[in-house]
Structure formats: C-alpha cells, structure tokens
Amino acid sequence: MTSVITLLIVVALIAVSLGVAVYTRRSARTSSEFYVAGQNISWLQNALALTGDYLSAASFLGVAGAIAIFGIDKTWDGLGYFGGYIVLLMLLAVPLRKVGKYTTSEVLTSRFKGSKSLRFGGMLGAVVISTFYVVPQIVGAGALLQLLLGWNYTFSVLVIGALVIAYVTTGGMRATTYNQIIQGLVLWGAMFVIMILMLSTMFGFNIGDVLTQADNMVPPKLASALLANDPSVPDFTTLTPDEAIAFVSGKLTGQDTALTPGTFAPNWMNTMALAMGLVFGTAGLPHVLTRYYTVRKPKDARTSTIGVLLMIGSFYIMTLFVGLGAMYVLYPDLMGYFMSGNSSIAQNMAVPLLAERTGGDIMLGVAIGGAFCAILSTVAGLLITIGTTVSHDFYKEVINKKASDRREVLVAKLAIVAMGIMAVGISLGMADQNVSYLVTLAFGMAASIIFPVLFMSIWWKRYTRQGALATMVAGLIVSVVFVVATLGGIDSVLGLPVLVNPALYSLPAAIITGAAVSLATKDVGDVENFMRKVHGKTE
Amino acid sequence: MLGNILNRSNGKAGEENIILLATDGSKPALTATKRAVELAKVTGATLHIVCVKEDLMRMPLEMKGEEVAEMELMGIHAKGGEVAMEWAARNSVPAVMKTYEAGPVVGAILDYARQIKPSYIVLGHAGRSGWEKIALGSVAEGVMKHSPYPVVMTRGYNDAYIADLLEIALTKIGLPEEVVEEVSMVPLEELHIGRKLGVAFGTLLVFLIPYFGLGALTSWATDIATTKVLGDANVMVIWVLLLFPIGWITAIVFHRMASKKEAEA
Numbered sequence: 001m002t003s004v005i006t007l008l009i010v011v012a013l014i015a016v017s018l019g020v021a022v023y024t025r026r027s028a029r030t031s032s033e034f035y036v037a038g039q040n041i042s043w044l045q046n047a048l049a050l051t052g053d054y055l056s057a058a059s060f061l062g063v064a065g066a067i068a069i070f071g072i073d074k075t076w077d078g079l080g081y082f083g084g085y086i087v088l089l090m091l092l093a094v095p096l097r098k099v100g101k102y103t104t105s106e107v108l109t110s111r112f113k114g115s116k117s118l119r120f121g122g123m124l125g126a127v128v129i130s131t132f133y134v135v136p137q138i139v140g141a142g143a144l145l146q147l148l149l150g151w152n153y154t155f156s157v158l159v160i161g162a163l164v165i166a167y168v169t170t171g172g173m174r175a176t177t178y179n180q181i182i183q184g185l186v187l188w189g190a191m192f193v194i195m196i197l198m199l200s201t202m203f204g205f206n207i208g209d210v211l212t213q214a215d216n217m218v219p220p221k222l223a224s225a226l227l228a229n230d231p232s233v234p235d236f237t238t239l240t241p242d243e244a245i246a247f248v249s250g251k252l253t254g255q256d257t258a259l260t261p262g263t264f265a266p267n268w269m270n271t272m273a274l275a276m277g278l279v280f281g282t283a284g285l286p287h288v289l290t291r292y293y294t295v296r297k298p299k300d301a302r303t304s305t306i307g308v309l310l311m312i313g314s315f316y317i318m319t320l321f322v323g324l325g326a327m328y329v330l331y332p333d334l335m336g337y338f339m340s341g342n343s344s345i346a347q348n349m350a351v352p353l354l355a356e357r358t359g360g361d362i363m364l365g366v367a368i369g370g371a372f373c374a375i376l377s378t379v380a381g382l383l384i385t386i387g388t389t390v391s392h393d394f395y396k397e398v399i400n401k402k403a404s405d406r407r408e409v410l411v412a413k414l415a416i417v418a419m420g421i422m423a424v425g426i427s428l429g430m431a432d433q434n435v436s437y438l439v440t441l442a443f444g445m446a447a448s449i450i451f452p453v454l455f456m457s458i459w460w461k462r463y464t465r466q467g468a469l470a471t472m473v474a475g476l477i478v479s480v481v482f483v484v485a486t487l488g489g490i491d492s493v494l495g496l497p498v499l500v501n502p503a504l505y506s507l508p509a510a511i512i513t514g515a516a517v518s519l520a521t522k523d524v525g526d527v528e529n530f531m532r533k534v535h536g537k538t539e
Numbered sequence: 540m541l542g543n544i545l546n547r548s549n550g551k552a553g554e555e556n557i558i559l560l561a562t563d564g565s566k567p568a569l570t571a572t573k574r575a576v577e578l579a580k581v582t583g584a585t586l587h588i589v590c591v592k593e594d595l596m597r598m599p600l601e602m603k604g605e606e607v608a609e610m611e612l613m614g615i616h617a618k619g620g621e622v623a624m625e626w627a628a629r630n631s632v633p634a635v636m637k638t639y640e641a642g643p644v645v646g647a648i649l650d651y652a653r654q655i656k657p658s659y660i661v662l663g664h665a666g667r668s669g670w671e672k673i674a675l676g677s678v679a680e681g682v683m684k685h686s687p688y689p690v691v692m693t694r695g696y697n698d699a700y701i702a703d704l705l706e707i708a709l710t711k712i713g714l715p716e717e718v719v720e721e722v723s724m725v726p727l728e729e730l731h732i733g734r735k736l737g738v739a740f741g742t743l744l745v746f747l748i749p750y751f752g753l754g755a756l757t758s759w760a761t762d763i764a765t766t767k768v769l770g771d772a773n774v775m776v777i778w779v780l781l782l783f784p785i786g787w788i789t790a791i792v793f794h795r796m797a798s799k800k801e802a803e804a
Contacts, residue, residue: 025674531732
C-alpha cells in the first residue's frame with residue numbers, strides 16, 4: 001500500500017494527459033488562429049500516435065522488468081519491437097497507405113473482391129491477435145493496482161477491466177488519436193526521468209558502472225530457481241544489494257551473469273523463434289496497420305515510421321540501462337519476491353519499484369501513472385480495432401449491409417465489451433507471466449496470421465484467393481496451437497519442440513502453404529487494378 | 540426598421556454590404572441560414588457562405604462515434620453550403636460560397652471574415668452542454684469571443700421554421716467522401732514490382748543480417764558474445780546498442796532512395 005502522494009500523482013498524471021488530449025481535440029475546432037502550417041506536421045502527429053499506441057505495458061513495464069530478472073538476453077524484446085517497424089517500413093507501409101483501407105479484411109478484399117471467407121478470416125485474425133495483446137495490458141494493470149492499493153490480483157484485474165472497458169466505450173472511443181499522441185510523449189518522458197534519476201542517485205552518472213554491476217550479478221530469475229531448495233538462503237529483504245549479490249554469486253560461482261546470453265532463450269531455435277516472431281510481428285498487428293489510414297500522403301507513411309523508429313529506439317535503449325540498473329538496485333527485493341512466491345510483482349514491477357527507490361513516492365507515482373497511460377492508450381487502440389473490424393467487416397458487410405452509423409457504433413461497443421470481458425477472464429490466469437513475454441506471443445501470431453497474407457497479396461501477382469485463405473488458416477492454426485502449448489507447459493507437439501515463440505514454425509508454414517495452394521489454383525483476383533493502385537504513382 | 544438597424548456596421552460608409560454565414564449543414568445551421576437569407580433580402584446584402592471541413596487525424600470509428608453523439612444536437616448532416624446557395628437563389632439573394640478543406644473551424648471562419656470584412660456574421664448555436672461542450676467546445680461561442688465583426692447568433696432549431704430548408708437539405712445529405720486516387724492504366728510490367736521488392740528487401744537485409752546475426756552469435760558463439768571489448772561492455776552489449784543506429788540509418792537511407800525514385804518518376 002503506497003502513500004497518498006503517490007496515489008494523487010497517479011490520478012493527476014492520468015487526468016492531465018486525458019485533459020490535454022480533450023483540450024487538443026477541442027482547440028482543433030475552436031482555436032481562433034487559422035494555421036495551414038499544421039498540415040505539414042501530420043507525419044509527426046502520426047508518429048506520436050503510433051508511438052502511444054505501440055508503447056504499452058509490455059514496453060513500459062515488461063521490457064525493463066524482464067531485463068531486470070533475466071539480464072541482457074531479454075533485450076531481444078525491445079530490439080524486435082524496434083526492428084518490426086523497419087520491416088513494416090520497407091515492405092508494407094506505403095503500399096498499405098495507397099490501398100487506403102483501414103482493416104486487413106478490406107485490404108484483402110480490395111484484391112480478392114467479394115471474398116467473405118477472407119473478410120471473415122481477417123476479422124478473426126485481428127480479434128485473436130488484439131485480444132491476446134489486451135491480456136498483458138490487463139495483467140500489467142492488475143499488478144500495478146496490487147502494488148498501488150494493496151488489493152489482491154483477482155480483484156485488481158476485475159476493477160481495471162471494468163474501468164478500461166467503460167473508458168473505451170464512452171469517452172475513449174472519441175479523441176483516441178489525441179490521447180495516443182499525448183500519452184506517447186508522457187511515456188517517453190517518464191522513462192527518461194526514471195533513467196536519469198537512477199543514473200544520478202545510484203551510479204554517479206556512469207553508464208559503465210551499470211554494466212560493471214551487471215557483469216557481477218546472476219539474474220534473479222535464474223538464481224532464485226537454482227537456490228529454491230537451498231536451506232542456507234537468508235531473508236533477502238534484510239540485505240543490501242551488494243550483500244545479496246555477493247551471497248548469490250558466492251553460492252553460484254561460474255553461473256551466467258546478467259550480460260550473458262541464453263538465460264531466457266536457451267538455444268538457437270528459441271532465440272531465432274523469438275527474433276523472427278518479433279521482427280515480423282509488428283507488420284501484422286491490426287492496430288498498428290490501421291493507424292496508417294490516418295497518414296495523409298503515401299510519402300508520410302515513411303516519415304511517420306521513421307519518427308516512430310527514433311522514438312521507440314531511444315526508448316528501448318533507455319530500458320536496457322533501466323533494466324540492468326534495476327536488477328542491481330532491486331536485487332534483494334527481486335530475489336525476495338521470487339523466493340517467497342510473489343513472482344507477479346517480480347516479473348513486472350521493477351520499473352515502479354526502481355522509481356520509488358530512486359525518487360520516493362513522487363517518482364513511484366510518475367512510474368505507475370506513466371504505466372497506466374501506456375495501458376489506456378494501447379488498450380483503447382486495440383479495442384477500437386476489434387470494434388471496427390467486427391462492426392465493419394462482419395456486421396456491416398455480412399449481417400446487415402444497410403446498418404446505420406448509430407447501429408454500427410453500437411455493434412462496435414458490444415464487441416468491445418465482449419472482447420474486454422474475455423480478455424479479463426484470460427488475464428485472471430496469467431498473473432505470474434511477464435507482460436512483455438505475453439505480448440511477444442501476440443507478435444508471433446501477428447507475424448503468422450496477418451503479415452504473410454498481406455505481404456504476398458501486395459508483392460506477388462500469382463497469389464490466389466485460395467492461397468490467401470490457406471496462408472491465414474495455416475498461420476492461425478499453427479501459431480495458436482504452439483502458443484497454447486507454450487502457455488500450458490507442453491514440451492512438444494507432433495515431435496516438434498515447443499519454443500518461446502510460435503513464429504519459427506507458423507510463419508514458414510503460412511508462407512509455404514499459401515505459395516503451394518496459389519501455384520495449384522488460378523484465381524488471382526483483381527490483380528491488375530490492385531497492383532496499379534499499390535505500386536503505381538499516385539502522388 | 541430591422542433593415543435600417545442591421546444596415547449599420549463597423550465598416551466604413553460606401554463599403555459593400557456583406558453578410559457572412561457560417562454553416563455546417565446541421566439543423567441549427569439551417570436555422571441560421573434561413574435567418575441570414577432573410578436579413579440579406581431585407582438589407583440588400585450579398586451573402587457569403589463559409590463551410591469548413593474538419594480534416595482531423597482520426598480513425599473511422601472515432602469519427603463515427605463523434606458523429607453519432609452529435610446527431611441529437613445537429614439533427615441532420617447536410618451539405619450546408621449547397622443548401623444555403625440554393626435557398627439564397629430561391630430568394631434572389633446574391634451569394635458566394637467559400638469552402639475551407641481543413642479547420643480549426645473558428646479560425647477559418649474568422650480568416651474568411653478578415654478577407655471580406657462583412658457587416659456581420661450569422662451562425663447557429665447548437666446548444667451543446669455538459670460533456671459535449673467540454674469535448675468539442677462551441678464554434679458559435681468561439682466566433683463570438685474573437686470576432687472583430689458583429690455576430691448574429693440563432694440558438695437551437697425549430698423544424699417548423701426550417702421546414703422548407705430541410706426539404707432542400709434532405710436532397711443534399713453529406714455522405715462520407717470516398718477518396719478516389721487516380722490510378723494510371725500502365726501495364727503491370729512497367730510497375731517493376733519485382734525490382735521494387737528486390738530494393739526493399741535488399742535494404743531490409745542491411746538490418747536483418749546483423750539482427751539475426753546477433754541471434755547466431757549468442758546461440759553458437761557465446762564465448763565471442765561475452766568477450767569484453769569496451770570496459771565491461773561485451774560484444775553482445777555493443778552489438779545490441781549498434782543495432783538501433785543501424786536501423787535508423789537504414790530507414791532514413793531507404794526513405795531518401797524511395798523519395799528520389801518517386802521524384803524521378
């Protein structure tokens with residue numbers, strides 16, 4: 001249970017960021033100045049909105065949190081999240097903007113006109129991926145409430161689930177873009193302040209010292225597992241960081257340190273599966289792809305993406321040092337949480353705990369408030385994507401073609417409530433998982449279900465309607481099977497070892513199946529007009 | 540009598556008598572339209588009609604959510620400028636229409652007002668209150684507050700008063716405009732899809748090779764990965780930190796190449 005000051009700062013930070021977003025939307029209508037120049041910075045606005053959309057609990061809490069317990073092996077998360085935008089930039093960004101459609105289903109049916117199965121497949125893929133992406137946000141928010149108010153996890157998740165669903169279906173559905181712009185800035189700023197405070201109070205502004213300490217530590221996740229049954233283990237909470245590190249290092253001489261690879265992904269198959277899932281996952285995330293619809297000109301799709309790369313790249317570099325620094329500062333705490341079975345806090349709360357240790361109640365408030373901003377903006381983006389695809393691709397196109405805007409918005413809200421409830425239900429069983437790890441699984445599914453079908457539709461003239469469907473089905477089945485297997489602790493499926501990410505199997509399966517079926521069939525859709533639109537000169 | 544009163548303005552004597560009407564095609568705006576045309580007829584003024592599109596960065600569902608919430612106040616989303624032009628023509632009032640493709644709405648109305656120096660501005664007040672007013676503000680109040688010209692404001696609407704305009708408005712409902720981009724009918728071969736993919740993928744490899752190379756290094760050459768090269772920073776740390784600038788440079792170079800190609804084409 002934290003202090004009133006912390007609670008006030010959390011509430012104030014969320015209220016101010018939402019307030020600024022509403023004010024910005026309002027002044028876009030009522031400002032008395034007429035500024036044509038505003039049009040020229042649309043790429044920057046879009047870059048910030050994408051950043052706010054993208055930097056979720058996984059990035060704000062999970063990446064640094066995972067580095068704090070696993071060490072440098074977990075920089076793969078940040079690297080992959082970053083690299084994903086480079087794949088998106090080079091292979092899909094401009095073509096997607098040129099198609100001018102805002103859901104995967106619509107892009108696919110621009111080429112394969114009238115295909116209800118592709119439309120439904122696109123919707124299903126978007127719903128599965130987005131729901132899986134919402135879950136870690138709720139898990140992170142639940143753990144935050146646990147830390148902030150001392151509630152138990154289940155109650156925290158139920159409360160946060162209800163609040164988030166209410167927020168998105170009422171005010172959050174409107175002015176979302178502005179919320180994301182503001183919250184992108186808040187998140188980056190909060191991580192920067194936490195890093196500077198940590199470096200100044202604990203490491204005398206010497207980044208080299210962070211690495212020196214990291215090289216002396218056995219990552220807490222590894223150490224706690226190895227010392228689980230050791231009767232000589234002391235009560236870590238009574239030790240200083242140096243004492244705790246010295247004890248563990250003395251017991252586990254020769255073990256991997258925080259700067260040794262392999263503590264999370266222990267062999268090449270796991271490492272490559274993770275790397276592949278992440279780098280091809282971004283280009284299949286429905287809420288990211290949808291955002292390109294708001295880019296004004298095709299060329300701005302590139303500049304917006306470069307803006308995002310600069311924002312998130314610098315953010316993930318910060319998380320590397322914050323994560324390693326947190327491991328040192330919080331070493332006794334993290335060991336204590338793991339040894340006492342409180343792994344849900346150890347998994348995800350390193351950033352807020354570090355902020356508290358270096359900046360007291362005020363910084364704890366900034367960290368938790370920042371994390372809530374991350375969660376709100378991302379969940380809003382995700383649930384709105386689900387609402388859009390269900391109401392537009394399914395209800396409006398399949399069930400009721402004459403649906404009014406009012407009815408469409410109502411169906412979207414119902415879909416959001418249904419998916420929100422489902423995500424809350426799944427979250428209740430995921431308390432002990434690192435949120436960034438859960439997000440990497442959503443990336444693996446996106447890399448298999450959406451990315452290959454879009455990539456081949458846009459770049460391959462010989463791709464067919466049946467091939468597209470086969471790509472999606474293969475990607476969906478293989479990725480979901482392996483995600484369920486990895487979460488269920490199953491070691492192998494059909495003789496294949498279950499890895500930390502499904503993409504090593506599901507991405508090639510989707511591409512090979514799609515290519516084989518395409519070569520055996522002939523219906524290439526409206527390829528001429530589609531290709532002219534996507535690759536022709538439109539500016 | 541009304542004509543005499545409204546003929547007076549801040550403008551200098553001898554200047555053209557102009558009434559500026561701001562309309563968004565909603566029922567409150569149709570009310571203002573009717574009033575403005577009446578006044579123009581009485582005073583012999585020319586009616587200038589200004590319409591401002593809100594070209595905001597938002598997703599379709601955001602836009603629809605906003606429109607649905609607004610519908611109760613607006614009543615109808617007609618093409619306000621066209622309705623006003625037709626109503627002015629029916630009443631033999633000379634009229635000019637100006638459309639701004641993007642807001643801020645208040646700023647655009649005042650910008651046009653400064654150009655034409657009207658005797659006064661006529662607009663409708665939708666009567667937003669509570670959350671709607673906080674969320675979107677009020678254009679009418681914004682114009683009232685900042686306008687250097689007199690403002691005539693109608694408040695709310697009455698269907699009976701605007702029945703004749705509603706009839707016109709129903710034939711000019713503002714459907715969402717489909718952006719139609721012209722697609723040239725070049726043969727597919729001239730699009731050089733294969734070459735474009737080659738360039739895109741080739742550039743992408745500049746990032747992907749060191750990216751997956753890091754995976755290979757940490758999987759098969761752990762000794763090299765953990766060799767210290769700069770203080771306590773080992774090869775893996777340096778490699779990770781270099782991948783970010785490699786990504787940035789690759790992205791910027793790709794953008795410059797693509798922009799150059801587009802300019803040449």
